[in-house]
Amino acid sequence: MKRTTLLLVLLTAALLFVWGCERNVTNEVVNEVAASNCFGCHNDVDGKLQQAEGEWNNSLHASGTSIDYTNRTPPSDCVRCHDHQGFVDIITTGTINPPYENVSAIHCFTCHAPHTSGTLALRTIEPYTLEDGTVFDAGNANLCANCHHARDYVAEFTLPFTLPSRWGPHYSNQSDMIRGIGGYQYAGYTYSTDPHYTAVENACIGCHMGNPRTHAGYALGGHSFNMREDEDPTVTLAPQCTPCHAKVTSDFDVNIDSLDYDGNGTVEGYQTELLVLMADLRAELVAGGLLNNSTSLPVRNRVVASADSLGALWNWFWIEGDQSKGMHNWDYTIGLVKSSINFLQTGSPNGGTAPRHDNNVVAAH
Secondary structure: HHHHHHHHHHHHHHHHHHHHHHOOOOOOOOOOEEEEHHHHHHOOOHHHHHHHHHHOOOOOOHHOOOOOOOOOOOOOOOHHHHHHHHHHHHHHHHOOOOOOOOOOOOOOHHHEEEHOOOOOOOOOOEEEEOOOOOOOOHHHHHHHOOOOOOOOOOHHHHOEEEEOOOOOOOOOOOOHHOOOOOOOOOOOOOOOOOHHHOOOOHHHHHHHHHHHHHOOOOOOOOHOOOEOOOOOOOOOOOHOOOOOOOOOOOOOOOOOOOOOOOOOOOOOOOHHHHHHHHHHHHHHHOOOOOOOOOOEOOOOOOOOOOOOHHHHHHHHHHEEEEOOOOOOOHHHHHHHHHHHHHHHHOOOOOOOOOOOHHHOOOOOO
């Protein structure tokens, strides 16, 4: 009996090796993938998948906090990025089709389709066209841009504009920011952009998936996408920056050009300087009746007649939404925040002397 069972097991294994593995786990129609392809990933030697899984478990994608649990019919456009199946649908067919039987977080098969392609290649690296028509083309990072882009631009809103309770570009405008587009740009102010988009290979991926093997653990770089450890903020991927920025060693909050951007008389790190400027901009927006001081949301039902006033509010949400504290595009970020403060204080984006703390920057409701 035992000999017969052993023979059946060996025969089954031999047939699988000869005929290959049919992949149905993703509910996709696929060709057979050779068994040898399977063992390239599913082996008991290198631990490649285990490492990626360990890193991913420390990612925001894995947290479950960004899933669209509503799973609505008629469909909500949110699922194209906030659900695995929604993303796969939009990438492969161009449409979404909820409700989905299994609502799930972004995970391995969201970005990779090994049981279809037989490799761990990304589902797509086609250049992505942002909402204003600008093309984002940065190699493997093109996949990221499918979700990490702004949904609106301030120029799309007709004046006079009545502020809703929530407003802004959505917390996903990273691709636009690194390209140096999407913020409200004042006439007469010169804006510039830094070279991260072109200088860093694969843009987003070149930094956020930087080599994590210099640190024991899964909480940094790789498929965690983390640039800084949550539990120990002193542990960062800042060494990834040293080939271009020698001053950056273990912390991102470094002032490369030693300029006092916030004008407080002390040269501080970029991120510290920006936080001061953002606090200044917030105070001006609150004083101008544009931003609710207690909620940091727009003053609901306030009617804004000035594009420049609306633009200052937009720029605050734009920089907040990017969430990098200026690191994605310092030159562009600093231009947006300083021109907005200048306008609200003086009426000119390039500065002046007359204080401007009254509510004349917006139309009365």
